[in-house]
Amino acid sequence: MEINIINGPRLRTMILTGARKLEIEKAKIDSLNVFPVPDGDTGTNMSLTMASAVKALNNLPGENLKDVAKAIAHGALMGARGNSGVILSQILGGWVKVIENEDKLDAILLSKAFTQGVESAYKAVVKPVEGTILTVAREAAEKLAENVTTEMGIEEALQIFLQQGYKTLALTPEMLPVLKQANVVDAGGQGFLTIVEGMILGLQGEDIESIEINENKFDTSASLPIMDFDLKEDDIQFQYCTEMILKPKNGLDVSHADIRNYLEEKGDCVLVVGSEAIIKIHVHTNHPGLVLEYCGDLGSLHDIKIENMAEQNQNLKTIIPKKNIGIISVSLGEGLNEIFRSLGVDIVITGGQTMNPSTEDIVNAIDRLEAEQVIILPNNKNIILAAEQAIKLANKPAFVVPTKTIPQGIGALMAFNSELELNTNLEKMEASIDEIKTGEVTYAVRDAKHGDFDIKEGQILGIVQGEVSLVHSDLDQGVIKLMEDLLDEDSELVTLYYGQNIDKDQAEDLLDKLSSMYTSIDFELHYSGHPLYYYLISVE
Amino acid sequence: MNKIKIVTDSTCDLPLQMVKENNIAVVPLKIHFGEQTYYEGIDLTPDSFYEKLKGADVLPTTSQPSPGDFVKVYKEYAQQGFTHIISIHISSKLSGTYQSALIAKGLVEDIIKVEVIDSHFVTFGLGIMVLEAAKMVKEGKSFETTIQHVNSLREKAKLYFLVDTLEFLQKGGRIGKASSLIGSLLNIKPLLTLREGEVHPFEKVRGQSKALDRLVNIVEQLPSTGLEKVHCGIVHSQSLEIAEKVKEILVNNLGLAEITISEIGAVVGTHVGPGAIGIIIIK
Numbered sequence: 001m002e003i004n005i006i007n008g009p010r011l012r013t014m015i016l017t018g019a020r021k022l023e024i025e026k027a028k029i030d031s032l033n034v035f036p037v038p039d040g041d042t043g044t045n046m047s048l049t050m051a052s053a054v055k056a057l058n059n060l061p062g063e064n065l066k067d068v069a070k071a072i073a074h075g076a077l078m079g080a081r082g083n084s085g086v087i088l089s090q091i092l093g094g095w096v097k098v099i100e101n102e103d104k105l106d107a108i109l110l111s112k113a114f115t116q117g118v119e120s121a122y123k124a125v126v127k128p129v130e131g132t133i134l135t136v137a138r139e140a141a142e143k144l145a146e147n148v149t150t151e152m153g154i155e156e157a158l159q160i161f162l163q164q165g166y167k168t169l170a171l172t173p174e175m176l177p178v179l180k181q182a183n184v185v186d187a188g189g190q191g192f193l194t195i196v197e198g199m200i201l202g203l204q205g206e207d208i209e210s211i212e213i214n215e216n217k218f219d220t221s222a223s224l225p226i227m228d229f230d231l232k233e234d235d236i237q238f239q240y241c242t243e244m245i246l247k248p249k250n251g252l253d254v255s256h257a258d259i260r261n262y263l264e265e266k267g268d269c270v271l272v273v274g275s276e277a278i279i280k281i282h283v284h285t286n287h288p289g290l291v292l293e294y295c296g297d298l299g300s301l302h303d304i305k306i307e308n309m310a311e312q313n314q315n316l317k318t319i320i321p322k323k324n325i326g327i328i329s330v331s332l333g334e335g336l337n338e339i340f341r342s343l344g345v346d347i348v349i350t351g352g353q354t355m356n357p358s359t360e361d362i363v364n365a366i367d368r369l370e371a372e373q374v375i376i377l378p379n380n381k382n383i384i385l386a387a388e389q390a391i392k393l394a395n396k397p398a399f400v401v402p403t404k405t406i407p408q409g410i411g412a413l414m415a416f417n418s419e420l421e422l423n424t425n426l427e428k429m430e431a432s433i434d435e436i437k438t439g440e441v442t443y444a445v446r447d448a449k450h451g452d453f454d455i456k457e458g459q460i461l462g463i464v465q466g467e468v469s470l471v472h473s474d475l476d477q478g479v480i481k482l483m484e485d486l487l488d489e490d491s492e493l494v495t496l497y498y499g500q501n502i503d504k505d506q507a508e509d510l511l512d513k514l515s516s517m518y519t520s521i522d523f524e525l526h527y528s529g530h531p532l533y534y535y536l537i538s539v540e
Numbered sequence: 541m542n543k544i545k546i547v548t549d550s551t552c553d554l555p556l557q558m559v560k561e562n563n564i565a566v567v568p569l570k571i572h573f574g575e576q577t578y579y580e581g582i583d584l585t586p587d588s589f590y591e592k593l594k595g596a597d598v599l600p601t602t603s604q605p606s607p608g609d610f611v612k613v614y615k616e617y618a619q620q621g622f623t624h625i626i627s628i629h630i631s632s633k634l635s636g637t638y639q640s641a642l643i644a645k646g647l648v649e650d651i652i653k654v655e656v657i658d659s660h661f662v663t664f665g666l667g668i669m670v671l672e673a674a675k676m677v678k679e680g681k682s683f684e685t686t687i688q689h690v691n692s693l694r695e696k697a698k699l700y701f702l703v704d705t706l707e708f709l710q711k712g713g714r715i716g717k718a719s720s721l722i723g724s725l726l727n728i729k730p731l732l733t734l735r736e737g738e739v740h741p742f743e744k745v746r747g748q749s750k751a752l753d754r755l756v757n758i759v760e761q762l763p764s765t766g767l768e769k770v771h772c773g774i775v776h777s778q779s780l781e782i783a784e785k786v787k788e789i790l791v792n793n794l795g796l797a798e799i800t801i802s803e804i805g806a807v808v809g810t811h812v813g814p815g816a817i818g819i820i821i822i823k
Contacts, residue, residue: 037634037712037713037714038713039601039711039712039713039714040713041601041603044601045603074608077606077607077608077611078606078608078609079606079608080606080607080608080640081570081603081604081606082603082604082636083636083639085606086604086606086607086636086639086640086643089606089607089608090643123646124639124642124643124646125639126632126638126639126642253597256711257707257710276598338725339725339726342724342725342726343724343725343726410726414728414744414745414746415744417741417742417743417744419717419740419741492747492749492750493746493747493750495726495746522747522748522749524726524727524746526725526726540746540747540750
């Protein structure tokens with residue numbers, strides 16, 4: 001039987017089922033939340049806003065339409081939580097203005113109520129942003145207003161609203177770049193449409209309990225309309241767009257940052273968003289298999305999607321801007337490479353003492369880097385010249401900060417601030433070079449005479465600022481002795497980077513010894529993975 | 541005769557005594573540990589909050605007062621005979637509190653005149669503006685003059701802060717432009733600032749003691765804007781000792797007589813975590 005009017009009891013039921021449907025799907029909506037702040041709580045907030053409306057309804061003695069609408073609006077206003085919750089409360093508040101003088105709603109009045117709700121919401125928001133729940137509600141209300149007739153049933157009207165709502169929702173990433181970058185549709189818009197879906201269920205005579213049963217059937221493969229991430233360049237560095245929803249195993253504490261770090265090693269355009277319970281993962285990689293294995297170890301995988309981006313058509317161009325300043329650093333050893341990347345280096349060129357990269361290697365790296373301007377950190381005095389040659393041959397403006405050691409390179413990165421302009425950065429980075437003293441501990445590869453030192457093969461060499469300063473037969477004692485040359489009364493922080501040939505335990509023991517000798521100085525230990533240097537020491 | 545009430549929200553981190561002495565109304569934000577909701581400063585003190593934070597499996601979340609919460613407060617003061625309200629709040633880039641207050645203003649416009657101000661700040665940065673406004677009202681200054689003064693303080697205020705870890709800012713989605721500092725393997729102490737109400741990275745420093753030195757140094761070197769009175773406050777989360785040390789240095793070096801130390805409450809604490817320290821200065 002077609003229903004042509006909404007009276008008080010019916011509106012009440014529809015709000016209850018709308019709230020229930022949202023409650024069930026809130027975690028999924030949370031996982032879409034990236035705007036205005038990516039705190040993953042849109043679904044929860046909207047759901048609690050509806051819960052407050054429901055509570056107000058439960059406390060309402062009567063059931064006439066006007067009172068029901070007022071209770072809904074009042075409850076939502078009092079319980080509005082989060083931005084989307086506040087906007088939702090304003091839409092429901094707008095309804096009341098239309099319903100106030102009626103005892104029942106037909107499709108025409110329902111359409112008016114939606115239109116008034118949208119108007120109230122736009123008025124209430126300080127700076128309305130398109131591509132959000134506001135746009136979804138507005139375009140849906142406009143479509144309904146254009147098509148509604150006096151004979152139309154309520155369900156048909158709601159379906160028209162919903163259909164246009166989903167069309168607009170699918171376009172939200174085109175309106176709001178942050179959604180596009182994150183490859184999601186607007187969470188608030190999705191939340192609002194979920195409520196309308198729930199209201200249709202109520203209208204069809206479903207009760208709250210039957211929706212409860214549906215919860216078990218709830219399947220993440222009933223996918224949200226998520227846009228394809230498109231390409232910013234014709235040549236693709238990482239070929240496979242890999243996406244999935246991860247539901248971590250019970251009791252497993254999965255950190256978003258850990259997943260992100262792993263994925264960044266495997267590709268780019270990394271996105272890890274969502275709640276503790278549902279995590280949306282997106283990466284462009286050449287190793288989708290490794291990514292799936294890694295995530296599969298953390299929990300169950302859903303909505304897995306792997307696309308070959310070379311095959312995708314390229315009608316769409318993203319608005320993701322090129323980096324203003326990109327950084328290239330020369331480094332050797334996996335530990336150091338990771339440290340450099342973690343400090344914002346875009347490309348690490350392998351090389352260092354006895355393994356200098358060629359000018360061509362550096363030119364290629366500059367040409368490949370997606371940035372307007374490039375800064376190069378040679379991190380070795382023998383590589384500075386090659387870097388200076390390379391910048392003359394490169395296809396974009398590039399600049400060398402003449403760092404002679406790895407610790408100087410790290411110090412220069414500490415001085416870098418992506419918000420400042422290039423020249424200020426270059427000045428700050430160059431100034432930082434003198435603030436760091438570098439010690440290097442290695443071994444003699446053959447007998448040699450060096451200044452005053454008579455060096456035997458295999459002996460430990462201590463180097464301060466590039467000059468041999470001691471020769472010793474014992475590693476730990478050698479480092480302890482070298483500290484005397486490195487430290488002065490201004491020293492505050494010493495970082496020890498231990499190489500490939502040193503065990504972690506051995507390095508930790510040495511660090512403990514040093515910290516107990518110099519109690520006013522902070523010591524830090526990191527793995528460098530360097531093949532030649534037992535220890536790299538930075539003193540600040 | 542005009543009767544003006546100053547309203548703010550709980551993120552101003554003003555000590556209770558200052559709130560009482562100056563007749564300030566504080567609307568609480570909410571903190572949610574799972575399903576449990578607390579009202580900042582009402583049923584959740586900073587101490588009990590940080591205690592709960594230690595034992596929590598999942599980080600808490602925060603939410604703004606609803607428009608309805610503000611309507612209730614505004615109506616109450618209208619009933620008490622106030623004719624005007626100046627409602628000063630946490631930066632709209634960090635919270636929807638300002639939005640809720642604006643909606644409420646529209647709903648009570650028939651009964652009381654409300655001016656809602658986005659402070660662009662939070663914690664004691666907001667607190668200083670609220671205190672100044674309250675003092676002007678006490679002195680009998682007009683509604684318009686008071687609003688103007690608050691707006692001018694907002695332009696001159698600076699807030700620099702250090703966090704122990706960026707994890708809290710990131711998880712809570714308030715990291716703003718400092719997201720580039722995430723993921724570093726070295727023990728970096730980022731010096732952050734609020735600019736136009738949003739978190740920006742200022743400098744990176746390694747090591748706690750160097751970072752503190754630099755924090756104090758930046759504040760000392762700020763040029764004066766020509767204000768007669770310098771306002772300064774230190775805020776901290778679970779780091780009173782360090783705050784006192786910083787205060788001593790600032791008192792000696794800047795010759796300031798009056799520096800308030802204030803503890804960062806639960807809402808801001810949710811987003812900066814324990815071990816944060818900040819200096820607010822208007823000079």
